[in-house]
Amino acid sequence: MEHLFDILSTCISNPSFLSKASDVLKDFEASEGYAPALIIAMNSSPSKQIQTLAGILLKNFITDHWEELSQNDKNKTKQEILTILFLNDPKLRNLTALSLAGIIHHEFPDKWPNFFTILVGLLQNKPPDDVVVILNVLSLIFQECDDRLSRALPMLIPVLLEVYKTFSYEIVREKVFEVLGLCLECLSWADGVDQILVDRSLNPTWWAWSGIFAECISSQTGSLKCKYNVLKLLTCFYRDFTVSSQAWVAGIIPVVWVFMYSLVPIYIEKTIFNKESVTSDLLEDIATGVEGLAAQLLELASSVVLRPIKNESVSKELENFITLLIWYLLLTADQQRLWKNEPNQFITDDDIEEGLRSARLGSLKLISDIIEIFGDKAIETILQVLSKVLLSLENKTINLLSSNYPEMQDLVQGVNFSLGSLCKNYYTNYSWKMREAVVLVIGTLSKDILLFNSKARKKNLSQISIATILYNVILKDLYNTKDILKGRALCCIGKISDLLENSQCVEIFLQVCKSMEASNVAVKLSACYAVYKLSQKINSTEIPDALISLLLSLIKLLDEVTSETLPIVLDTLLQISRLNEEATRKILNHGAPVILKVFTKCYGENTLNMKIMALLRCWCDLSKCIGPLVDNFCPLVVNLINNYPHREKVTSFSSNSTIETKTGAEAIMILPNTLEIMGIFLKKSQSFSNERMAVIEVLCPLLDLLGKNDDPAVLLHGTALLRAYASYADKEIIHKGLVDKMIESTLTLLDPYKNEAGALHLGFYVVNIFSKLSPQIDQDLLVGCMNKLYRCKMPSVVQGFVLVFARLIHSYSSEIIGFLCSLTVERRVALKILLDKWLIHQPLIRGRYSKNCTITALTRMFILKDPNIESLLVVGYNPSHSNTGSEVIAPLKILCTLIRCLDNESFIPKRKAPELNSQDEFNTVIEGSGLGVVGEYDDQDERMDTIEDDVKSEEREDPIESLKTDLMKEVKEVYDADDFKMPVSKDKGLGDYETGSECLMSDMLEFDYEEADDLGEDFHEDDLYGLQDWYGSISLQSFLLDFFNNLMQNDRDYLVKCIKHLLPDDVALFRKHFTF
Structure with missing residues (x-):
């Protein structure tokens, strides 16, 4: 080495x-x-x-x-x-401790059971600095490892107690409390689960610890860090150890109570009237010092207040307790500074991100807890306290504390003396911050007051009125020179709007509108929020003159806010735009460029993009409002399209806007969304209007782009726009002679190797071409559709191409079937490809029009008795990857699909099975509300979805299970060999129909999806209904019942012959609706 x-x-x-x-x-x-x-x-x-x-x-x-x-x-x-x-x-040392924690993670307790014994042995006869090192090691180990360490706590917690008693150094004691808190977090899982472990860990020493905690909290000399760590570990104990801590709740309440009173003067002096200079805890990102101490104290109080024993003690002091909490609600100097730099704070939910990291939010949480526990009594008490606070402010006195407990009187007197002295020195700060806290509480209570009044109204009791506070405080603060008070008042008005009478709202609305002219962005955002809430309760005819200036202020505000608060501005702009068409029309020349600018900034944020789209749709719906939007957006789209292939710089978005230059790579990301906007303009503009013709100018560049592009997003939105062109601008396209160019471009888009994700609208686009632009069917388009269909795997894409052929079967049945029989794709007959894809995906087809069209087309093919269809093997009844050689002839599969569709359309949960008669004739069962339907049905539009799974769920109650046994005996294998010529199936299972893919799963292919399922924002059928086909809006259930009734009357033999070959399950389904 x-x-x-x-x-x-x-x-x-x-x-x-x-x-x-x-x-x-x-x-x-x-x-x-x-x-x-x-x-x-x-x-x-x-x-x-x-x-x-x-x-x-x-x-x-x-x-x-x-x-x-x-x-x-x-x-x-x-x-x-x-x-x-x-x-x-x-x-x-920290790296060593982290390495050791890694070893413990792997080794403790099974492979290194005596580790903690060895580690605490190193504490013997060590100086304080070395003891701190070992405690720091323990701290890092507990932070890095899991709950298995709790097995060491019966030995470790007594050692920590001994260390605490041995060393009086603050740094040692701070670390002891820190490690003890981590031990409790590690042990909390065992409370009520492994109570023996909890008792072995805590019972021997917790009495001693309790005394230490109380002494530390009450001490006048102890460090803030020690107190903070004690409060934190006690919070963990009373919050997470609900079983073990129950016996200790009564003892902690006086300690917490006294500390909450005694801390108030220090908290007010250090954090409210002065800026506290403290560092933050880097591990937890929580303020330390007095602010952090107060926040942790209130979190502990919240944990204790919610416990069952609290009712008597807290109830007795409820008014005094709420008065105390109001002091902790005062805005700190740090929060005051943040307000100037972060204008979003009134709009965002205070407690979402911060939790209990500040005393202000901790106090709000406690007030909420009190309301939850004491209900109406708490609301009335809170309002009484607020009234007293406002009265003291009016009299220029201090809102002092009090207590009903004799033993608290000396403490309360001392605290009030300190508070009085402080507030006199800082009375200006005190008065406006206390006023702001009152308004904050009123806004927070709005929903609770609304509920209180609702119950009182039902019982004919007196209701809570906020009129005094509204007119004497909140509305007066709208004209206050201090922006924080003005912003808080506006936010409160928005929250209490549901408490106001409609007659009050108009006057207040007009006052709030004036605040939209403020210089401070936070005030304008708060006013925006209030406008949004109040506008839902007023009549636009009462305020016509104010709306134009309000709309202009909102548009101006769009340029000043961040992406975090843009949603509320956009929502308000949309709400006000709907109030008065005339006012909205007057501001569009100014508003359209601003919306374009916002759109180009926020194109990548889905939530904002959806709100912008909603606003554009609203404006386009208004009479004569679409012009400015088209004038601003169309040049942008043309510029983006022209620069797309080369990634060049887009030098100008609009002649009427001042958008900064962007690189091509950035601008290209905007293109898909701008194409969607063009679709909106097409739908909303009038035929041959200037706006429609301006949008038509985008068509040729778009066709050129799509012919060269493989980006799925561009293809998806581009074909959606082409679909809109073909549907809504067909006259203009024919007038300009662009039909051939569109067909030529479509042939390129039908390339089977182009990304399928971009082809969602392609089939529907072809439907519109055949219906609106080229009534004479172009065979090249049909061949392209078939090639694309063969490669498609996504049900939503398959649906579009199936629809192309389904509509043609309605119009040219024999011709289209003959054409498909003569066409092959990779040595497969096109008719088989179509029917395989169609019958597999039929239950997955979304939308009433598409479902009606395809099902009615199947009925037409069934009654044709075309030899090409009757001799064609298609996908089996219940296809799966393992079910090989299961193909059946097409009429049988079509009939099976129609029967399952009918059952899905008339499905009623837990409906009773019909009684079967042993007749040879078919008779419609007439029972319940629908012809041929057994029992009542709730939703005719219930979604159908596919072929049944290989394995039926044993838990599902199937009303026709009782039929299957009878039918197995009744039908058996009594087939007439002369009925049909049955070719031998050689398929290799479901994968054979997916061109090598396994994306289809048999458990997806069942008729059990509801029409109410979310169809997705990208799916619509407006253009298809515009084709005015007879089957577009029929009741599919009624149609299928009539279809089968007609078959039974006019072609009974053929139906009987087909029915005999179906699976018993499907015969049972048929028998459920028609008596055999």
């Missing part, structure tokens, strides 16, 4: 060699003695840099490769690492 030290030295002296060190050291890692050698390097190397590098390598090696070491190496490493715990360098 001598060469190892040379390599470490080279790594330090040569940074380029250091980057390759992991490769160079691989041979050493596999050698005997590598870990012990690194320990020697840490201990004996003259260079601190080499020692540090060796420590890092050791830690990483133990973490990743400990189990690979020989037993001899493990023993040496464990022995040697204990000898370097007391190195002089703190960084090396």
Whole structure:
């Protein structure tokens, strides 16, 4: 291993060699003695840099490769690492402790059960500095390892108590409390689970610890760090040890109570009226000092207040307790400074990110807990306290504390004397911060007051009125010179809007609108929030003059806020735009460029993008509002498209906007979303209007781009836009003579080797071509569709191409079937490819139009009795990867699919099976509300989905299971050999229909999906309904019932012949709806 030290030295002296060190050291890692050698390097190397590098390598090696070491190496490493715990360098000591933690993770307790005995043995006769080292090792080990360490606590916790008693040094005691807290966190899993372990760990010493904790908290001289660590470990104990701590709750309440009172003057002086200069805990990112101490104290109080024993003691002091909490709600100097630099704080939820990391939020949490426990009594008490606070502010006196306990009187008197002196010196700060705290609580209570009033109204009791506070405090603060008070008042108005009468809202709304002109962004954001809430309760006819200036202020605000608060501004802008069309129309020339700018900044953020799209749709829906949007966005789209292949710089987005220049790579990412916007413009613009013709100018560049592009996102949104062009702008396209160009581009897009993810809209686009642009069917397009379909695996893409052929079967049944029989794709007959894909995916087809079209087309093929179909083997009844040689002739599979579809359309959970009659004739079972439907049904649009799984769930209650046994006896294998000519199936299972893929799973192929399932934002059928096909909006259930009734009347023999060949399950389904 001598060469190892040379390599470490080279790594330090040569940074380029250091980057390759992991490769160079691989041979050493596999050698005997590598870990012990690194320990020697840490201990004996003259260079601190080499020692540090060796420590890092050791830690990483133990973490990743400990189990690979020989037993001899493990023993040496464990022995040697204990000898370097007391190195002089703190960084090396920490690396050693982390390496040791890695060993413990692998070895304790099974392979190194006496480790903690050895470690605490090192505490004997050691000076305080060395004791701190061992305690720090324990701390790092407990932070890095898991709950298995709890097995060592019965031995370790008494040792910690002994160390505490032996050493009076603050640093030693701080570390003892820190380690004890980590021990409790490690043990918390066992509370109520392994109570014997908890009792063995805590019972022998907890009485002694309790006295120490109380002494530490009450001490006037103890360090803040000690107090903080004690409060933290007590929080863990009372929060996580619900069983073990129950007996100790009563004893801790007086200690917490006294400390909460005694800490108030210090907290107010150090953090409210002055800025506390403290560092942060880097491990937990929590403020230390008095602020951190108060936050931890309130978290402990919250843990205790929620315990069952608390009711009597807290209830007796409820008003005084809430008065106390109001003091901890005051805005600290640090939070006040943050408000100036972070204007989002009123809009974001205070407790989402910060939790209980500040006393202010801890106090709010406690108030919420009190309401949860004491309900209406708590609400009334809180409002009484707030009224007293406001009265004291009006009289320019101090809101002092009080207590009902005689033993607290001296303490309360001393605390009030200190508070009085402090607040007189800082009365201006005190008065506005106390006022802000009152408004904050009112806003927080809004939902609770609403619930209180709702219950009181039902019982004819008096309700809570906030009119006094609203008019004397909140509304007056809208004109306060201090922005924090103004912002808090606006935020409160938004929260209490549900408590206001509609008649009040108009007046308040107009006052709030004036705040949108403020210079402070935080105030404007708060006003924006209030506007959003109030606008839901007013009539736009009452405020027409204010809306234009409000809309302009909102648009201006879009330029000033960050992405975090953009959503509330966009939501408010959308809400106000809907209130008055005339006002919105007047601001669009100013608003469109700003929205374009926001769009180009936030194109990558989905939430913001959705809100921008919603706003654009709203504006496009308004009369004569689409023009400015088209004028701003169309040049951007053309510019992006023209520069796309070359990644050149986009030098100008719009002649009417001032968007900074972006590189092509950045701008290209915007293109898919801008294409979606073009689709909106197409749908909302009038035929041959200036706006429609401007959007038409994008078509030729788009066709050129899609012909050269393979980016799935561009293909997806590009074909969606082409679909919109073909559907909504067909007259303009024909007028400009662009039909041939579109067909030529479509043939390129139908390349079967292009990315399938971009082809979601391609089949639907072809449907619109045949319907709107080229009524004479282009055979090249059909061939392209078939080639693409053959390669497709995604059900949503297959659906589009199946729809192309389904519509053609409706119009040209014989011709299209003959064409498909004459066409082959990779030596497979096109008709078989189509039917295999179709029948596999039929249950997965989404959307009413597509489902209606394809199912009705299947019925048409069934009654054609075309010899090409009757002799064609297609996918079997229940295809799977293991079910080989299961193909059946097409009419049988079609009939099977139709029956399953009918059952899915009329499905009722837990419906009763029909009674079967032994008649040879088919008769419709008329029962319940629908013809041929057994029992009631709730949803005619219930989603169907596919072919049944190979293995039926035994837990599912199947109403036709009772039919299957009878049908097995009834149907058997009594087939007439002359009915059909049955070719021999040679398929290789489901994978044979997927061109080598295994993306289809048989358990997906069942008729059990509901139509109500989320179809996705990218799926719509508006253009298909516009084709006005007769089957577009029919009731599929009624149609299938009529279809089968007609068959039974007009072609009974053929139906009987087919039914005999179906599986018993499918015959049972048929018999469920029609009596056999």
